[in-house]
Amino acid sequence: METLRLKINEEDIERAGGIIKEGGLVAFPTETVYGLGADALNAEAVKLVYAAKGRPSDNPMIVHIADIEGLDELAQNISDYARALMEAFWPGPITFVLPKKALVPDTTTGGLDTVAVRMPSNETARKLIRAAKRPIAAPSANISGRPSPTTAEDVLEDMDGRIEAVLMGESCKVGIESTVLDCTGDVPTVLRPGFVTKEMLEEALGSEVAIDAHLLEKPETVLDPEEGAAEADFSPKSPGMKYKHYAPKARVRIVENDVDRYKAEAEASGIRTAVLDYGKNSEEAAYSFFADLRRLDREGIGLILVCALDEEGLGFSIMNRMLKSAGYDVIE
Ligand code: AMP
Ligand code: MG
DSSP states (O other), X not given: OOOEEEOSSHHHHHHHHHHHHTTOOEEEOOSSSOEEEEETTOHHHHHHHHHHHTOOTTSOOEEEOSSGGGGTTTBOSOOHHHHHHHHHHOSSSEEEEEEBOTTSOTTTTTTOSEEEEEOOOOHHHHHHHHHHTSOEEOOXXXXXXXXXXXXXXXXXXXXXXXXXXXXXXXXXXXXXXXXEEEOSSSSOEEEEOOSSOHHHHHHHHTSOXXXXXXXXXXXXXXXXXXXXXXXXXXOOSSGGGGBOOSOOSXXXXXXXXXXXXXXXXXXXXXXXXXXXXXXXXHXXXXXXXXXXXHHHHHTXXXXXXXXXXXXXXXXXXXXXXXXXXXXXOEEO
């Protein structure tokens, strides 16, 4: 199929909304990364998203809403702390995992009885949801396993010819995916760290927020998304955790010290090597990391050495992406 390049104007956003309403797929900008959107309430449309991405069917979608009124048809038994955090951080880069309502198809939630919901702040995303007149299920608009796209060009690199349209917006301001927060227990638990950090959540709430244990250790198994949905012997709360993620074609290694020495050694053995060093600037690292991985692939680099970040605040979230992109290969 020919993928339409749509502009960011009322007419084209309306057209994109129409495509979603009819069960088609449209990639669109959000403040985090580009999303690949389908009607969240249409199981057939959502199946097309899994197929276009090569995403295992047990890795659920985040459902995007434009207004708080959209929440009640999707989720139920929403706790007071979840409401308080929505008040504090929505619209914005945080997703809440909540008990789902029957209207949400199992296909959208990967068979779970919970649904992940986010209200993005990006204006184009909000206009698109309103134009479609329904919630939009949207994972990142990349082939599964590859770095998430933060520009319209990066979306086309993976999705050209596979989806109906791309809304050709600007590059994403945040640059890493939303924080995913499980709100089904007594204590909110971070399942995926993002721009909204544990410290920010605790400050807004005035009480403790937990970090899922899987985020604090190197996983024993990392599955290839190409193999499809996995067996149930390893089932983290957030199914996405068990799959290989964010990997460019180049080999990626995290380096804690002496990056110049490792670069020189690799180049001496004929490997084209690049260094990504964001210093202490974690916002810059979030904004640039995925885009840099894709750029270095286009340049034909063989080895990317990434300087480790301090794992404080936002640094923890970016190191999570860096470690995954490197397959946890760290030179200490
Ligand atoms: P992406 O769509 O690429 O941003 O990834 C969405 C992330 O949210 C994946 O890691 C999913 O596993 C996670 N997720 C989505 N829905 C749920 C849910 N109901 N419970 C737990 N994690 C979820
Ligand atoms: Mg993704």
